[in-house]
Amino acid sequence: MSSFLSQLHFQLSCALQQRIEICKLRQGEHLILGFSIGGGIDQDPGQNPFSEDKSDKGIYVTRVTPGGPAEVAGLMMGDKVMQVNGWDMTMVTHDQARKRLTKKNEDIVRLLVTRKSLEQAVRHSMM
Amino acid sequence: MASVNNSKNLRDSDIQKKIDHEIRMRDGACKLLAACSQRDQALEAAKSLLTCNTRIMAYMSELQRMKEAQVMQRVARRSDGTRSSDAGPMDDRLPCKGKVAISDLRIPLMWKDTEYFKNKGELHRCAVFCLLQVGGEIHDTDMVMVDRTLTDICFDNTIVFSEASPGFELRVELYSCCSEEDYSAGSAPRKLASKLSSSLGRSAGKKLRVAMDPGACSPTSNAGAATLLLPGPAVAGPKYHLLAHTSLSLSHVQDSFRTHDLSISGNEECSYWVPLYGSVCCRLAAQPHCMTQQMMSGCLKVKQLGGDPPSWTNVYGVLKGTNLFCYHRQEDMEANVEPAFTIAINKETRIRASEKDPHSKAQSICISNQYGGEEVTHTLSADSREETHRWMEAFWQQFCDMSQWKQCCDDLMKIELPSPRKPALVTSKQGSLYHEIVIDTSDDISTVTDILTRRMQELELRSQLGTSPPWMSLFEESPGGPRTPRLARHSPRSPHRLPHSPLSSLRCPWPGLLSSDASLTSDSDSPCSTSPCSRHRGWAEPLSLSSPRFRPRTLSLDAKLSTLRGRGYGGVLQCSCQPPSSSSLAPIPAQCVPQATLSCSSSTSSNSSSEGSHSPSSLDGTPFSRPSSARRSLRNLRAKLDPRNWLQSQV
Numbered sequence: 151m152s153s154f155l156s157q158l159h160f161q162l163s164c165a166l167q168q169r170i171e172i173c174k175l176r177q178g179e180h181l182i183l184g185f186s187i188g189g190g191i192d193q194d195p196g197q198n199p200f201s202e203d204k205s206d207k208g209i210y211v212t213r214v215t216p217g218g219p220a221e222v223a224g225l226m227m228g229d230k231v232m233q234v235n236g237w238d239m240t241m242v243t244h245d246q247a248r249k250r251l252t253k254k255n256e257d258i259v260r261l262l263v264t265r266k267s268l269e270q271a272v273r274h275s276m277m
Numbered sequence: 278m279a280s281v282n283n284s285k286n287l288r289d290s291d292i293q294k295k296i297d298h299e300i301r302m303r304d305g306a307c308k309l310l311a312a313c314s315q316r317d318q319a320l321e322a323a324k325s326l327l328t329c330n331t332r333i334m335a336y337m338s339e340l341q342r343m344k345e346a347q348v349m350q351r352v353a354r355r356s357d358g359t360r361s362s363d364a365g366p367m368d369d370r371l372p373c374k375g376k377v378a379i380s381d382l383r384i385p386l387m388w389k390d391t392e393y394f395k396n397k398g399e400l401h402r403c404a405v406f407c408l409l410q411v412g413g414e415i416h417d418t419d420m421v422m423v424d425r426t427l428t429d430i431c432f433d434n435t436i437v438f439s440e441a442s443p444g445f446e447l448r449v450e451l452y453s454c455c456s457e458e459d460y461s462a463g464s465a466p467r468k469l470a471s472k473l474s475s476s477l478g479r480s481a482g483k484k485l486r487v488a489m490d491p492g493a494c495s496p497t498s499n500a501g502a503a504t505l506l507l508p509g510p511a512v513a514g515p516k517y518h519l520l521a522h523t524s525l526s527l528s529h530v531q532d533s534f535r536t537h538d539l540s541i542s543g544n545e546e547c548s549y550w551v552p553l554y555g556s557v558c559c560r561l562a563a564q565p566h567c568m569t570q571q572m573m574s575g576c577l578k579v580k581q582l583g584g585d586p587p588s589w590t591n592v593y594g595v596l597k598g599t600n601l602f603c604y605h606r607q608e609d610m611e612a613n614v615e616p617a618f619t620i621a622i623n624k625e626t627r628i629r630a631s632e633k634d635p636h637s638k639a640q641s642i643c644i645s646n647q648y649g650g651e652e653v654t655h656t657l658s659a660d661s662r663e664e665t666h667r668w669m670e671a672f673w674q675q676f677c678d679m680s681q682w683k684q685c686c687d688d689l690m691k692i693e694l695p696s697p698r699k700p701a702l703v704t705s706k707q708g709s710l711y712h713e714i715v716i717d718t719s720d721d722i723s724t725v726t727d728i729l730t731r732r733m734q735e736l737e738l739r740s741q742l743g744t745s746p747p748w749m750s751l752f753e754e755s756p757g758g759p760r761t762p763r764l765a766r767h768s769p770r771s772p773h774r775l776p777h778s779p780l781s782s783l784r785c786p787w788p789g790l791l792s793s794d795a796s797l798t799s800d801s802d803s804p805c806s807t808s809p810c811s812r813h814r815g816w817a818e819p820l821s822l823s824s825p826r827f828r829p830r831t832l833s834l835d836a837k838l839s840t841l842r843g844r845g846y847g848g849v850l851q852c853s854c855q856p857p858s859s860s861s862l863a864p865i866p867a868q869c870v871p872q873a874t875l876s877c878s879s880s881t882s883s884n885s886s887s888e889g890s891h892s893p894s895s896l897d898g899t900p901f902s903r904p905s906s907a908r909r910s911l912r913n914l915r916a917k918l919d920p921r922n923w924l925q926s927q928v
Binding site: 169182183185186187188189190193194195197198212213233234235236244245247248249251252255256260261262 | 600602619625646647648649650651688923924925926927928
């Protein structure tokens with residue numbers, strides 16, 4: 151029993167890494183991805199509702215537009231964005247993050263995100 | 278050999294023409310100085326004189342350096358009989374040149390309270406200007422009159438040097454001249470100067486002729502001529518002295534404001550002394566040519582991934598900046614159609630030539646990039662070996678440029694040339710609250726804040742009636758002005774400006790303080806943010822007086838402000854759901870305004886350290902304009918008082 155619990159604890163502290171490929175959608179002059187981000191090294195991390203560690207200054211997905219390119223690609227609210235097309239997003243300002251996602255010459259962005267999923271952690275520990 | 282000499286002679290004569298031109302300008306300035314009666318004219322003429330002299334000196338040194346190089350080459354040729362090439366060894370790759378622009382220079386001042394009591398009667402004023410030099414190119418800024426009502430010296434000029442190498446050294450020199458001396462009075466140093474110049478007149482003239490002669494090849498005589506040429510004709514009139522200087526280089530280049538240290542010469546005893554805080558704030562941007570120009574273009578074939586036998590697509594490739602744009606046809610590029618695809622060519626790209634394809638005779642080029650952990654390789658092929666070689670050369674040159682220009686090649690920095698017209702609401706004095714508020718030294722902090730509170734209330738009423746003092750324009754947004762281009766960058770993303778606000782676009786007379794204001798209508802104002810309060814989050818920062826990121830304030834002021842808040846004025850700030858009444862809002866600017874003014878005098882470093890970029894997330898100490906412009910919208914939109922500051926952006 152104790153080993154199961156410690157295993158469970160280990161799984162809970164792990165996060166799932168996902169690779170998400172989003173094809174930008176053209177709306178008039180703009181290329182949009184269909185989600186919102188929050189966070190950054192210049193923001194107050196205590197206000198982040200999605201982070202477990204309240205000193206985490208990373209970039210989090212705060213909203214996903216229903217039916218938008220991000221939702222179609224599998225991005226979920228609460229995901230923490232680690233990389234965008236190879237660029238690190240764990241130590242960037244909010245505006246740097248926004249800029250890296252909205253480069254005009256890129257049609258596709260490949261995100262590396264981590265997702266805390268209790269369900270999956272429990273499932274893994276059962277196997 | 279003849280062609281080398283010809284190009285040398287061409288450069289020589291170019292420089293001599295420039296020297297002649299500057300000497301003529303200098304003569305004109307001297308004549309003007311002698312003729313003018315008004316102090317302002319004299320100061321301007323003296324400024325032109327100094328600029329001309331500095332330019333002449335720079336050209337003379339360049340001439341001297343060229344002659345020295347010529348002599349060295351002749352010596353080398355004679356000694357070993359081989360011909361040395363002009364540009365050095367051929368396998369050394371030279372990085373491309375670029376544009377370097379310096380703008381929004383601001384030098385904070387540090388007046389002591391005793392300054393207020395010196396010089397009974399008229400203000401002690403100095404005329405200041407800056408000389409900016411890169412290599413042989415020298416530019417001067419406009420002249421600014423400085424007196425104790427000014428908190429910063431601001432130069433609005435944007436100065437662009439078009440051909441700078443990555444190892445450039447931008448020398449910034451601040452000259453000042455007391456504007457109260459009586460210039461016509463005879464003085465011993467001047468008499469000496471005139472004696473010297475007249476006695477050396479003949480020999481100076483001879484040496485000057487020798488210097489101008491392209492055949493002269495002795496460096497020492499040129500050096501002598503250069504120093505004798507400088508004092509020139511003795512002039513009566515104001516003289517500028519070097520007050521401070523600094524040198525900037527590639528490591529200081531950034532796409533935002535930065536603060537640099539100044540080396541100060543002179544001391545309080547000098548007539549031209551102005552109490553500088555010791556730093557200069559400016560925006561130094563660079564656009565290397567490899568980022569703005571097409572470095573290479575031509576027809577290429579791109580291998581399609583997968584498929585056997587591999588198929589090739591014809592594209593027209595253009596190498597510019599950190600990208601290789603591949604268009605379907607050349608006409609597409611000229612018509613500004615979007616490219617078919619883009620291959621990144623940046624610091625992390627790896628390029629190599631390969632001989633893999635046994636069918637084609639030409640080599641192919643493989644370009645590898647990392648996209649999100651995966652390596653993506655594009656294989657390109659040119660029409661012939663020579664073309665392939667030219668493309669590889671272009672790529673190597675690009676890598677060389679990027680390694681030399683470093684951070685300038687990450688993203689293209691904007692260089693804006695200022696619009697020629699000045700907005701009508703600009704105050705003639707460079708906006709200072711000291712001007713308007715009478716504060717006795719015996720007043721303590723509480724009296725100061727009370728005075729300011731009353732003043733703001735007065736101004737509230739007055740602005741409602743339509744009249745407002747000139748410095749209110751600090752809090753007003755006006756159309757046009759140098760910040761508009763930056764705003765335009767943000768406006769497509771957030772078309773929602775504040776409703777009910779009579780203000781249109783921001784004007785920042787204090788660029789350092791208000792730089793982040795340009796982004797107030799940021800993405801955080803988009804209608805699609807999650808929480809109901811987030812719409813107004815962008816406005817929240819300035820009112821969050823408890824935010825740890827705020828500039829340091831004097832402790833007594835802190836205490837005073839918190840008691841003011843405790844009394845209920847600040848209650849508006851804490852509760853986001855109460856509609857603020859107009860009476861309780863009046864003190865808010867008072868709380869914020871003294872921060873700005875008093876912290877200006879006590880720690881101007883906080884002014885100049887607002888290094889934040891023009892991003893919506895930049896929060897560094899800008900209480901000055903935001904609360905006032907937000908004041909009106911606060912009355913209408915209660916949720917803007919949300920003191921939380923965690924921005925969200927929609928992408």
